[in-house]
Amino acid sequence: MSEAVLEVTGLCRTFGTVRAVDDVSFTLAAGGSLGIVGESGSGKTTTARIIVGLEQADEGRVTVQGRARGGRVRGRAERLARAREVQMVFQDPYLSLDPRTSVEAVLRETLRLHFPGTDHGARIRELLDQVGLGTRAAEALPRQLSGGQRQRVAIARALAVQPAVLVLDEAVAALDVSVQAQVLNLLADIREQTGVGYLFITHDLGVVRCVTDEVIVMRHGAVVESGPTDRVLDSPQHAYTRLLLESVPRPGWDPDRIAAARRAL
């Protein structure tokens, strides 16, 4: 049993009167892949942002590799150390890259910040190769790249830091189906090669089935069900999980029954 690389305990965050995150707890095993499933307003994005450090929790603890993360960052060393723990790939490939910076410059910036004095050129080539981008992409600006290519650059940028945990916030939701498949395969390969842990935030149960080992289901800020992916998707315990599963369109689907079930919940 591999030990946990990420441990979240009793996370709470309230915006005004709304409890966006309500006592959320889970663990991510080293090299594992955990999916967080929910609809809009479920709190999954806020939870991800708290883990990554873009927001502060009101209560609760986040621990990565045994070290607690929380509170304001004090000083450069701590800021860099936190970045080495958790990195993030964002949903929108078009806005998550600086439009004026070329691909190579993006990676070089990261390497210069975290690993000054090492051979950046070689490492950049290695990273581009790892995400399946050729050397020609190195000089390209974001506007010259497709959505899938930009997401690969975002993944390379996150991997350049060599994090323990990679948070993917709907990272493939904005991509075409065929491009999404390529990127999901790439992510599976990277996890095998580097042993990084994935936190997959998504609303798509098909993606959850394919890429995660464990899953938690969130609704209105709270965790309603959690467990191994196969078990949760094959025999869901909670009514909301069942509703989510039935809402996935397939032949022989009865949307009226689902609409009624949703109102009943």
Place this chain on the structure above:
Amino acid sequence: MSVALTRRPGLGRLKAARGPLHLACLGIVVLVVIAALLASWIAPQDPNAVDLGNALAGPSPDHLLGVDAAGRDTLSRLLLGARTSLLGPLGVVVFSTVAGVVIGLAAGWRGGWLDSVLSRSTELVFAFPGMLLAILIVSVYGEGLLAPVIALAIAYLPYVSRLTRSLVLAERSRPYVSAYQVQGHSTLQICLRHVLPNIAPIVLAQSTINFGYALMDLAGLSFLGLGVPALTPDWGRMVFDGQTAIQHGYPLSAILPCVLIVLTVVAFNVVGERWADRVARRTP
């Protein structure tokens, strides 16, 4: 969502890159700048050489554009006047842009109480008409170019800072800023190295338009007799000095500087707006 400058479509074709208006204005800007730079070498006469016996004469081979009420050569005064007439607005624009960007960046980036304090202060300056502020300061500090330049720069500052602030607010909400924060860059680094270069083209294009307005304001001050000292050739000053010339029926020494002021202001405005258009369209 990027902040885009909205432009009126009406004169679009006239103002297009290859359009005659834009090329002509670009030409005027270039000519005026060259004249200002090379004035001392190409001016045919000493602009301050007084020749009262020849006062208010029309154009002659010696004085291609005539002389003014004190017998000074108009052409030479126009050429040297270009210097002060351009230097003043340049000072206004540089100072207001630098200070405005700093204030707008601080207000937009940090938000909170700093934003409130800075925004309310700049709004106070907005309420004060620029020219009146300049006249007030000149009356306190006396003649000279520095006082009105500083005064106008302060009056123009809110325009730049308000624009910068809204651009910074828009950029700050973009995911790439969050991405850099997660990567471990300090917020100051992100602000200077990524946000500032992205908003700079829009702010600079706006400043070019401000140049024209500053020119007009400074010329107006000189016309009122405030601003540059009496002997310095300056277009606004020349209009003031030329009032008597007009009354005597020799308008050339007063009208020519007026024409030049108008042409230069329009030219800078058109070129500046054209640049702003191009930048706005390029913004993704």
Place this chain on the structure above:
Amino acid sequence: MNALDIRGLRLRLPGTARPVLDGVDLAVGPGETVALVGESGSGKSLTSRSALGLLPPGATAEGSVLVDGEDVLTMGPDRLRALRTGRAAMVFQDPRAAINPLRRVGDFLTEGVRFGGRTGAADAERRAVELLDAVGLGKELLHRYPGQLSGGMLQRVMIAAALMGDPVLLLADEPTTALDVTSQAEVIALLGRLRERFGTGLLFVTHDLGLAAAISDRVCVMYAGRIVESGPAGALFERPRHPYTAALLASTPRLDSRNGRLAAIDGQPPDLRQELTGCAFAARCRYATELCREQTPEPQGEHAVACHHPLEGSPLDV
């Protein structure tokens, strides 16, 4: 008469080497639901917009687009306006972007039919209340602003607005992509009920093959501006004939797939700036032959497939 009849539509944009729509044939019968499936760049959104005459600036079109028997491409601006506020209506992907946030919902619903004085204010309001009820919303929404409604409710308002003019043809461009799965189910249920009640033909554009198969009578799959396969929904989903359809199904992560790698399609769709001879999918197809690269396949057979080597028999586990 068919609600929509597109014949041989060819659309060319300035500055491109091949037409962005290359000979599209599509029909939507009265009361029928047809799904148009494709990825970005396939031309599916352009096809649905052409039914309203919403062509991109500078585009040149060949062929005919008949809505309720009249050709949209040759209509004058008055007839087009009458068409757009009457016989054909569109529901867009993002309801918040498609509605004016500064005006009340009631104004938004009634302005289309009141345009040109065709319907009086009282009649228009009565119809608006009737339609709000049909989509499951109360009449108090007439006085609310769009910002006060959730995404799902707003999309239902958009559907009500689309039905105000009693259209024969309803076009929906990814109407549920921006919604949660559970809201999606409600909106789809609604569309089905309305179709039965009002008999409107529906052209449903989506990238989700599963959704298309679940709600439509017929599915058309588009790739690079051409319809590569069309047929009854169930049959297409279980036994795809075109290699692209099969590859698309295989690369979609599904609830019933195994954990592990997906069968991704290599490469990318052809660039608009490059000439294209033969089949558009040939460069990425594992069954491609010389014939495929030279000759453009035309749709053949009962279950129209545009392929020289259509897949036969049982579903392939690609």
